[in-house]
Amino acid sequence: MAGPNPIELAVLRCSQVSQNVRRITLGGEARGYALIEVTDKADIQALEHPQNMEIRRVINPTPDPEGYFLAACIRKLPWLAGQPAVWSASEFSSMRTLRRLFKQEHAVPKSHLYISSYWKIGRSEDGQKEIKRQDAELQGE
Numbered sequence: 211m212a213g214p215n216p217i218e219l220a221v222l223r224c225s226q227v228s229q230n231v232r233r234i235t236l237g238g239e240a241r242g243y244a245l246i247e248v249t250d251k252a253d254i255q256a257l258e259h260p261q262n263m264e265i266r267r268v269i270n271p272t273p274d275p276e277g278y279f280l281a282a283c284i285r286k287l288p289w290l291a292g293q294p295a296v297w298s299a300s301e302f303s304s305m306r307t308l309r310r311l312f313k314q315e316h317a318v319p320k321s322h323l324y325i326s327s328y329w330k331i332g333r334s335e336d337g338q339k340e341i342k343r344q345d346a347e348l349q350g351e
Contacts, residue, residue, distance in 0.1 A: 242294070243287055247280060275331045277303030281311050295322045302330035302341060 241262035247270050248254055254267050268283050280300065296312050298305065305327035312318040312325070330338040 241292075242290060245280070245283060245287070247283075247300075273301070273331050275303060277301065277305070277307035280304050281307045284308070284311060289316065293322060294318050296325065298325040300325075300327055302327040302333075302338060302345075306345065 239262070240260050242264070244257070244259060244263055244265045246254075246257075246265065246267045248267055249269070249271050251269060257265055259265055266283075266287075268280070270279050274280075277300075281304075294312075294316065296318055298308050298312075300308065305325055309323075309325050312323055313320075327338070327342055329335075330341055333341065
């Protein structure tokens with residue numbers, strides 16, 4: 211994970227597919243959470259991580275077309291003191307819901323927030339790219 215240094219608090223969010231991003235470079239003092247959504251307990255993989263990072267896996271066997279499942283899981287986490295650095299890769303609707311959560315509820319500045327989607331329930335890859343482009347235009351990005 212590249213971003214602001216030093217990282218006081220990291221909130222990493224990824225789905226089953228992106229958990230293959232195993233090399234997360236955080237300073238030894240980084241602390242926070244990595245929340246990984248999987249569809250089945252059998253999908254859980256061991257991950258190397260800094261000592262002060264807590265890995266939490268959430269099992270969601272049913273796709274969430276509204277994107278609320280992960281936001282609800284994150285809201286249950288204690289929000290640690292310090293300036294968070296957030297990295298999130300997920301389904302499109304989850305990305306939009308999480309972006310609102312981190313920007314509006316936790317005031318995470320854009321410089322400390324990387325959030326992206328790489329698929330959308332019910333859309334082809336080309337359809338996902340188009341809806342992502344439209345969303346970026348609406349966000350002024």
